[in-house]
Amino acid sequence: MTSPEDIEKVLSSSVNIDKSFSYHLLHNWLGTGLVTSTGQKWQNRRKILTPAFHFNILKSFSNVFIRQTEELVKKLDLECSKPFTNVSQLIYECTIKIIAETAMCTKFDNDNRDNEEYMKNVHRMGVISTKRLLRPWLYPQIFYCLTEMYRMERNAVKVLHEITTRMIRKRLNEFRLSSNIVKEEQPEETCSGKLRQPMLDLLIKLMVENGNIDEHGIREEVDTFMFGGHDTVATSLGFSLMLLACHQEIQNRVREEVLEVFGNANNKITFKDLQGLSYMEMFIKESLRLYPSVPQISRRLDEPITTASGFYLPKDTEVYIHIVDLHLNEELWPDPYRFDPDRFLPEATKHRHPFAYIPFSAGPRNCIGQKFAMLEMKAILAGVVRSFRLTAVDTPDTLIHVADFVSRTKNEIKVKFERL
Numbered sequence: 068m069t070s071p072e073d074i075e076k077v078l079s080s081s082v083n084i085d086k087s088f089s090y091h092l093l094h095n096w097l098g099t100g101l102v103t104s105t106g107q108k109w110q111n112r113r114k115i116l117t118p119a120f121h122f123n124i125l126k127s128f129s130n131v132f133i134r135q136t137e138e139l140v141k142k143l144d145l146e147c148s149k150p151f152t153n154v155s156q157l158i159y160e161c162t163i164k165i166i167a168e169t170a171m172c173t174k175f176d177n178d179n180r181d182n183e184e185y186m187k188n189v190h191r192m193g194v195i196s197t198k199r200l201l202r203p204w205l206y207p208q209i210f211y212c213l214t215e216m217y218r219m220e221r222n223a224v225k226v227l228h229e230i231t232t233r234m235i236r237k238r239l240n241e242f243r244l245s246s247n248i249v250k251e252e253q254p255e256e257t258c259s260g261k262l263r264q265p266m267l268d269l270l271i272k273l274m275v276e277n278g279n280i281d282e283h284g285i286r287e288e289v290d291t292f293m294f295g296g297h298d299t300v301a302t303s304l305g306f307s308l309m310l311l312a313c314h315q316e317i318q319n320r321v322r323e324e325v326l327e328v329f330g331n332a333n334n335k336i337t338f339k340d341l342q343g344l345s346y347m348e349m350f351i352k353e354s355l356r357l358y359p360s361v362p363q364i365s366r367r368l369d370e371p372i373t374t375a376s377g378f379y380l381p382k383d384t385e386v387y388i389h390i391v392d393l394h395l396n397e398e399l400w401p402d403p404y405r406f407d408p409d410r411f412l413p414e415a416t417k418h419r420h421p422f423a424y425i426p427f428s429a430g431p432r433n434c435i436g437q438k439f440a441m442l443e444m445k446a447i448l449a450g451v452v453r454s455f456r457l458t459a460v461d462t463p464d465t466l467i468h469v470a471d472f473v474s475r476t477k478n479e480i481k482v483k484f485e486r487l
């Protein structure tokens with residue numbers, strides 16, 4: 068599907084929440100966490116996890132976004148003498164540390180190999196799952212088990228599960244030792260009596276106090292959020308840096324706004340200031356239009372629908388929603404390959420179909436982390452543009468895109484950094 072009217076029918080339905088078969092290929096790794104689960108299990112988990120991404124929790128995470136950005140800026144400083152920098156690796160490292168330290172309350176130190184191992188094996192899983200998706204004869208587990216790919220997947224999953232299990236056990240021990248898991252800040256109570264605290268703490272508390280979830284269930288969610296919470300953001304930041312480098316005028320406007328809001332590079336960036344970066348937000352939105360981190364999503368219909376053009380789609384039809392093609396539809400986006408953040412000025416968005424732009428999906432199964440992601444991307448981009456001038460090495464024409472669940476390029480994206 069690429070038309071906003073049809074996509075709205077599927078995504079806004081509270082019945083059509085089942086994912087298609089392709090998501091099953093992630094079950095060995097993610098189990099049935101929030102991205103891959105369905106029915107009552109999905110509903111219960113979504114309800115439990117929503118408070119962990121509340122505005123006030125995000126506010127407390129902004130210090131981590133800012134501190135990790137400062138680390139990234141220090142690493143980029145060392146890159147300035149080089150003719151160009153491969154940005155992807157540095158950005159992935161930064162976003163993994165951020166999701167671990169915020170939602171999971173776990174620090175990946177620089178000398179900790181978990182970070183590197185985690186990155187390597189997530190990448191392997193992307194390659195393996197996409198290869199399997201393109202080979203239908205390997206869908207039945209009985210055939211798949213006989214292949215070298217299966218052995219590689221098993222090894223990658225083992226490493227990934229070992230890392231996330233270690234994170235959970237460490238935090239569980241801390242919880243048992245202190246019996247008061249949030250040391251610096253007490254969990255906040257919402258009007259409905261639900262506790263607001265970081266995700267892993269919330270789940271551990273539920274396991275220990277109510278038995279509403281077990282360790283396996285917690286690991287499903289930790290695996291899901293560790294993956295969903297870093298890979299998508301890193302991918303988008305890689306493209307954003309390239310776009311800033313390719314569009315000097317836009318880069319200058321983004322920087323001017325950042326300097327106006329934060330002052331010079333020595334001033335601390337604050338949560339409130341991050342919220343105020345309106346041109347930066349338009350820039351990120353336009354960047355996600357051209358390069359949506361999740362290029363395609365899919366559903367298996369639980370009830371039939373008739374499309375706007377009159378096609379009847381019976382129950383159990385697998386529907387593929389091509390976000391990337393929707394975002395490049397020239398009827399909705401004139402001159403669709405032109406990069407122009409002004410497409411997101413309030414007057415420009417007023418008459419656009421609400422489902423013409425869906426980088427975070429939409430409806431009841433939309434991205435639970437979208438506010439987290441926007442804030443994190445703003446913090447990182449603000450820290451980078453106020454410290455460096457970026458010049459283009461890679462351009463949209465030099466990138467080679469490869470098939471994966473998340474948008475990827477064959478080679479790392481290259482940008483030249485100069486200290487301001």
Ligand code: HEM
Pocket residue numbers: 086101102113170291292295296297299300303355359360361364365425426427428431432433434435436437439440
């Ligand atoms: C630029 C960043 C991001 C983009 C573009 C993005 C995009 C998406 C999209 C398109 C979906 C729908 C998937 C589907 O229907 O199959 C989704 C779901 C989800 N995202 Fe994100 N995401 C981003 C960042 C994040 C972050 C930072 C987190 C966690 C902190 C996160 C966690 C999730 C989860 C758990 C779901 C499943 C929600 C559910 O089914 O209830 N995402 N995201």
